[in-house]
């Protein structure tokens with residue numbers, strides 16, 4: 001078991017580092033996520049969830065639909081959140097980068113970004129030096145928050161102490177932690193196994209104990225520090241097999257319950273000959289009946305920029321082992 005956790009961590013860590021180097025302005029998000037996921041699966045590992053690519057004010061839960069037109073623009077602050085799975089044991093890790101390169105494919109002749117599902121800023125995306133400074137500082141705030149938490153994680157640390165460390169570090173940069181997002185415990189075939197690791201001091205005296213597997217993920221924002229749902233859905237989870245009448249939905253649910261049972265998935269991961277519009281139409285009754293849970297895209301409520309840093313760790317007597325270092 002430990003070996004599988006370590007292997008899943010090492011694969012995710014390697015791909016995360018390569019992805020952070022590869023991303024560049026003008027690149028299509030769908031090509032980027034396809035590449036990341038194939039780097040993971042070609043090792044023989046599975047995906048613990050679809051690679052999340054969340055640009056600027058989007059905090060989490062965006063991944064590309066199959067024919068995504070979204071491209072990265074110069075100056076974007078991009079959260080790359082990915083995970084690998086070996087025999088049901090998982091890793092979950094994220095890094096945030098500011099995109100470099102030329103802006104040519106991102107804007108029309110008036111300097112406006114094209115309308116893309118993965119972006120909220122369809123206005124002028126040209127960033128100033130002050131914007132860039134803020135984005136690099138957000139990244140530093142979230143990564144330092146994670147580093148400071150990792151220095152105190154050991155058997156007996158309370159969730160409140162972790163949350164306080166996140167908040168203190170992020171506020172020392174003049175930013176706000178996102179309190180509606182949290183880290184989480186991991187178990188075999190279970191990405192969110194019950195314990196939430198807060199990004200603010202929530203008063204919890206619950207103590208992590210030796211052997212716990214947890215993903216810790218501080219989010220820093222220049223905005224409200226609370227997320228709101230964008231009613232768009234690209235990531236789904238299988239919940240149960242409720243009887244369904246619509247024949248296309250029935251076939252789709254059978255397929256998903258067989259192949260995507262344990263981990264969140266995107267349309268790209270469902271092996272089906274359905275085209276996009278048939279897929280969306282067949283999914284609707286499954287979501288309505290509660291057989292499939294749709295994860296809404298999350299943005300900062302005040303449209304602040306967002307940075308996230310995440311590692312998976314195993315709690316030890318006198319510290320922790322970071323599997324995704």
Ligand code: CO
Pocket residue numbers: 092093183184215217310
């Ligand atoms: Co996570």
